[in-house]
Amino acid sequence: DGGITQSPKYLFRKEGQNVTLSCEQNLNHDAMYWYRQDPGQGLRLIYYSQIVNDFQKGDIAEGYSVSREKKESFPLTVTSAQKNPTAFYLCASSNPGTGGPYEQYFGPGTRLTVT
């Protein structure tokens, strides 16, 4: 089955440590995205990538970094510079440029707790 996987589902880290969240897709989508969701709020864009080896900052990129070495993978690193890293992180993918919008498909998310 095609889809997006994020691992792990729950992640706990101590303050001051970097942590990397995994996102893999087998939908053959060109574009991938990372969003952050805080309790009771909508999603905010962290980073996005439209092609391999290229990515752009979203609205809240400070304290985060990404890489896109493979089409299928778009890992997100939450660095110690991120002041409030505890949140729910969602990865998504889409296939723009095919004549449509097109809609983003989301993974199941990773809940990160930093203490």
Add this chain to the structure above:
Amino acid sequence: AQTVTQSQPEMSVQEAETVTLSCTYDTSESNYYLFWYKQPPSRQMILVIRQEAYKQQNATENRFSVNFQKAAKSFSLKISDSQLGDTAMYFCAFMKWAAGNKLTFGGGTRVLVKP
């Protein structure tokens, strides 16, 4: 920059009845797309319905339909014959055409369907 506003933080509806969620957006663009996403307690984001701004006809997907008023920059979602499984957070989202397919989300409306 685009903004999306959902003015109803929470709504409740009796099973089998109809509920309408409001969404307004602010943009200077003429070509764009609008989406409604559903986030049930599992937190998986699921696309409910989409609307292309160039289409005057309102989109419909089974029990879900939209009222798209381009001049008023309004995009409401109507859920007919509400079912218990419709209980979720609902997010309105805006996508500018040909701009990386980035989504801008509203703050969400929590819908509770009561038996």
